[in-house]
Amino acid sequence: MRYSNLFGKTSKSIQADADSANAKLLTQAGFVNKQMAGVYNYLPLGLRVLTKIQNIIRAEMNAVGGNEILMPTMTQESSYVQTGRDKMDVLFHLKGRDDSELVLNPTHEEVVTPLAQKYTFSYRDLPVSVYQIQNKFRNEPRAKSGLLRGREFNMKDMYSFHVSHEDLDNYYEQVKQAYFKIYTKLGIGDITVLTYASGGVFSKYSHEFQTFAEVGEDTIYFCGKCKVAVNKEIIDDQKGACPECGTSELEERQAIEVGNIFKLADKFSKPFDFEYADSNGKNQLVQMGCYGIGPSRLMGTLVEIFHDEKGIIWPKEVAPYAVHLVSLGADENIKTEAEKLYNQLVEKGVEVLWDDRDASAGAKLADADLIGIPTRLVVSKKTLAEESVELKERNKSEAEMVKMSELLSRI
Amino acid sequence: MRYSNLFGKTSKSIQADADSANAKLLTQAGFVNKQMAGVYNYLPLGLRVLTKIQNIIRAEMNAVGGNEILMPTMTQESSYVQTGRDKMDVLFHLKGRDDSELVLNPTHEEVVTPLAQKYTFSYRDLPVSVYQIQNKFRNEPRAKSGLLRGREFNMKDMYSFHVSHEDLDNYYEQVKQAYFKIYTKLGIGDITVLTYASGGVFSKYSHEFQTFAEVGEDTIYFCGKCKVAVNKEIIDDQKGACPECGTSELEERQAIEVGNIFKLADKFSKPFDFEYADSNGKNQLVQMGCYGIGPSRLMGTLVEIFHDEKGIIWPKEVAPYAVHLVSLGADENIKTEAEKLYNQLVEKGVEVLWDDRDASAGAKLADADLIGIPTRLVVSKKTLAEESVELKERNKSEAEMVKMSELLSRI
Numbered sequence: 001m002r003y004s005n006l007f008g009k010t011s012k013s014i015q016a017d018a019d020s021a022n023a024k025l026l027t028q029a030g031f032v033n034k035q036m037a038g039v040y041n042y043l044p045l046g047l048r049v050l051t052k053i054q055n056i057i058r059a060e061m062n063a064v065g066g067n068e069i070l071m072p073t074m075t076q077e078s079s080y081v082q083t084g085r086d087k088m089d090v091l092f093h094l095k096g097r098d099d100s101e102l103v104l105n106p107t108h109e110e111v112v113t114p115l116a117q118k119y120t121f122s123y124r125d126l127p128v129s130v131y132q133i134q135n136k137f138r139n140e141p142r143a144k145s146g147l148l149r150g151r152e153f154n155m156k157d158m159y160s161f162h163v164s165h166e167d168l169d170n171y172y173e174q175v176k177q178a179y180f181k182i183y184t185k186l187g188i189g190d191i192t193v194l195t196y197a198s199g200g201v202f203s204k205y206s207h208e209f210q211t212f213a214e215v216g217e218d219t220i221y222f223c224g225k226c227k228v229a230v231n232k233e234i235i236d237d238q239k240g241a242c243p244e245c246g247t248s249e250l251e252e253r254q255a256i257e258v259g260n261i262f263k264l265a266d267k268f269s270k271p272f273d274f275e276y277a278d279s280n281g282k283n284q285l286v287q288m289g290c291y292g293i294g295p296s297r298l299m300g301t302l303v304e305i306f307h308d309e310k311g312i313i314w315p316k317e318v319a320p321y322a323v324h325l326v327s328l329g330a331d332e333n334i335k336t337e338a339e340k341l342y343n344q345l346v347e348k349g350v351e352v353l354w355d356d357r358d359a360s361a362g363a364k365l366a367d368a369d370l371i372g373i374p375t376r377l378v379v380s381k382k383t384l385a386e387e388s389v390e391l392k393e394r395n396k397s398e399a400e401m402v403k404m405s406e407l408l409s410r411i
Numbered sequence: 412m413r414y415s416n417l418f419g420k421t422s423k424s425i426q427a428d429a430d431s432a433n434a435k436l437l438t439q440a441g442f443v444n445k446q447m448a449g450v451y452n453y454l455p456l457g458l459r460v461l462t463k464i465q466n467i468i469r470a471e472m473n474a475v476g477g478n479e480i481l482m483p484t485m486t487q488e489s490s491y492v493q494t495g496r497d498k499m500d501v502l503f504h505l506k507g508r509d510d511s512e513l514v515l516n517p518t519h520e521e522v523v524t525p526l527a528q529k530y531t532f533s534y535r536d537l538p539v540s541v542y543q544i545q546n547k548f549r550n551e552p553r554a555k556s557g558l559l560r561g562r563e564f565n566m567k568d569m570y571s572f573h574v575s576h577e578d579l580d581n582y583y584e585q586v587k588q589a590y591f592k593i594y595t596k597l598g599i600g601d602i603t604v605l606t607y608a609s610g611g612v613f614s615k616y617s618h619e620f621q622t623f624a625e626v627g628e629d630t631i632y633f634c635g636k637c638k639v640a641v642n643k644e645i646i647d648d649q650k651g652a653c654p655e656c657g658t659s660e661l662e663e664r665q666a667i668e669v670g671n672i673f674k675l676a677d678k679f680s681k682p683f684d685f686e687y688a689d690s691n692g693k694n695q696l697v698q699m700g701c702y703g704i705g706p707s708r709l710m711g712t713l714v715e716i717f718h719d720e721k722g723i724i725w726p727k728e729v730a731p732y733a734v735h736l737v738s739l740g741a742d743e744n745i746k747t748e749a750e751k752l753y754n755q756l757v758e759k760g761v762e763v764l765w766d767d768r769d770a771s772a773g774a775k776l777a778d779a780d781l782i783g784i785p786t787r788l789v790v791s792k793k794t795l796a797e798e799s800v801e802l803k804e805r806n807k808s809e810a811e812m813v814k815m816s817e818l819l820s821r822i
Contacts, residue, residue, distance in 0.1 A: 005476065008478075008530055009530055011530075030530075033529065035486060035522065040483065041480065041522070043480055050481070065416065069419075069455055070457075070458050072563050073548075074548065093505065093506075096503075096562070104485075111446065111452065118425060119418065119422075135484060139508060151485070
């Protein structure tokens with residue numbers, strides 16, 4: 001992609017929320033633009049990152065047998081009356097034709113439970129697991145921290161249905177591992193910890209995945225021995241001890257919640273009378289699990305973790321492009337050589353953003369740092385004199401000259 | 412994919428709207444399930460088709476220089492007050508925090524215009540074209556005909572911004588051609604015609620793309636010589652004549668509107684004061700075009716066009732899978748051979764749905780016809796006796812025996 005053709009340029013003047021690094025940097029670098037509090041437009045660079053995060057999640061959900069589906073945004077309120085969730089404070093309400101009462105789904109238990117029910121008759125149809133990647137709506141009292149707490153935000157939500165607690169437990173462990181694979185791929189595996197949080201009637205705990213970050217709004221107590229944490233909300237119930245080894249030597253940390261998984265058991269199957277016939281023909285309530293992870297919140301989290309005073313430093317797996325090619329100088333020969341290199345890289349299947357603008361070297365290099373693509377290549381009069389390109393990784397301070405002839409095998 | 416693992420089986424008993432073939436067949440075949448009037452859940456088979464249609468559209472929008480972005484579902488009502496569209500009958504209204512007035516976007520002019528404005532300063536930033544693929548919301552008085560007229564539905568909407576009418580005209584023609592490429596890829600190119608429809612203050616006409624279909628709710632007048640049509644809504648203004656050759660020999664046809672393009676000129680740039688500085692430094696209003704096409708409506712249209720009394724007949728380009736492998740008989744050897752073939756096909760990169768259930772031959776073959784995957788392969792005692800597989804195309808009546816050894820080179 002030629003930067004001159006890209007919609008949404010860098011801008012230090014476009015107003016951004018000042019309350020977080022992710023809102024500020026993603027806005028100034030041209031990844032997102034705020035529509036209103038907690039609601040964002042994704043510009044081409046931002047959508048590329050969001051899509052890559054979604055695809056990493058999708059691959060792991062498919063690997064644990066998840067069936068991808070797509071449920072609607074809008075649902076009849078009566079389904080929420082059935083579960084009692086119509087009283088949720090964050091629910092958006094609206095009216096349809098003939099004064100029908102509708103809501104925008106904050107999660108999809110009220111949709112997926114009756115849906116799975118239609119296709120489940122006996123134990124032979126279970127277990128089954130379905131997921132979707134879609135925008136959710138929550139009328140949060142205070143939208144804040146850019147992509148970290150939105151009112152319209154992107155989410156992957158999976159729901160699994162089982163014949164027994166044991167089968168649910170087993171699948172729950174598989175998904176737990178799948179989540180860690182996702183965080184590892186995103187480059188935050190080593191700073192993301194399984195965190196015990198409040199459960200429900202049928203399970204003592206739910207589990208969150210918390211990424212250490214000063215700006216995180218969650219306080220957790222980390223056990224260095226077991227590498228797990230306890231959310232502050234249940235630390236008193238735990239008498240300040242690690243639920244795994246019992247030690248009270250826990251470290252208080254701030255963290256961002258980047259996922260949560262929950263054994264719902266029959267919390268939703270009961271109100272919908274979702275039963276299956278067991279092998280003796282006897283009806284039993286289906287046991288459910290749910291598994292959430294927010295691609296847009298992850299995008300914000302990655303920026304909080306990976307940035308410096310100059311801009312974003314994207315992990316390779318989710319960077320909008322792999323290479324940021326910068327041609328410096330008005331000399332026609334420089335543009336020709338840069339274009340040749342651009343075409344070679346594109347042909348090789350490398351994702352390249354080429355800053356082909358007539359702008360100053362200072363502006364172009366500052367923009368490259370702000371945007372944060374992992375590898376920067378500079379073509380200038382100086383580099384061409386050595387038949388070379390200057391290569392610099394965004395996360396390193398030193399640059400090196402690489403011969404044009406050797407470059408393609410390096411990238 | 413093994414059919415036994417797929418969520419959403421065929422069902423003749425699940426209630427479907429009786430008013431259209433697409434609603435009935437897509438529901439019974441397990442592609443979609445109705446949530447409420449005009450709102451559908453996409454099951455795995457349905458989501459695969461929808462995604463393939465979206466990708467065909469995406470490729471053509473990228474080819475005409477469209478920048479893919481993603482705008483929000485929810486927007487402040489004040490933007491609609493600015494353009495006068497807050498009075499639209501089909502607008503969904505809702506309340507945010509502090510009694511703020513919000514709407515669900517039925518299209519995105521009120522979002523995209525101020526957004527493009529933020530990144531456009533002079534003529535050097537134009538033209539620019541952005542598009543998104545996303546759900547739209549319209550509180551239709553009567554949702555009907557399955558995926559053809561929904562209240563929440565999927566749409567690709569592109570918006571282009573230009574320095575002049577001439578530049579807009581030129582781009583408009585490019586997009587027109589891109590749309591025809593899409594219909595051709597979907598297999599409905601020869602029955603889809605450019606149709607003159609009512610324009611606005613600044614252009615005499617808008618253009619629709621209409622696909623001939625008895626069930627279509629639009630009446631159009633087709634000129635066999637020019638291969639264009641006139642929508643009934645403007646046929647009187649046209650004095651019953653073809654706008655291109657002037658003939659009055661027009662054929663009345665029913666058709667489904669599968670796309671529309673519109674020269675907005677300054678209809679939206681004016682209320683938002685969206686101006687650019689021309690090469691003389693003088694401010695001018697930006698000229699806009701918009702281009703809509705509905706992937707979910709196209710999915711419904713394809714089913715209306717391509718089905719018989721047994722079920723759907725998907726065009727290859729959008730079929731959920733390329734091959735429907737059916738193993739018949741309880742013999743262990745049959746399952747082993749079918750599994751071998753399944754693995755070979757998957758390894759070769761062929762998208763296969765394998766009906767591995769213990770079900771009757773009649774039920775399995777009827778399901779294959781209902782689901783409508785282009786190529787059906789049957790492995791049975793009879794075919795194995797000849798070291799063969801029975802191959803049948805869904806759109807042909809005769810089947811043929813193909814030697815196992817020759818099959819892979821045939822698929």
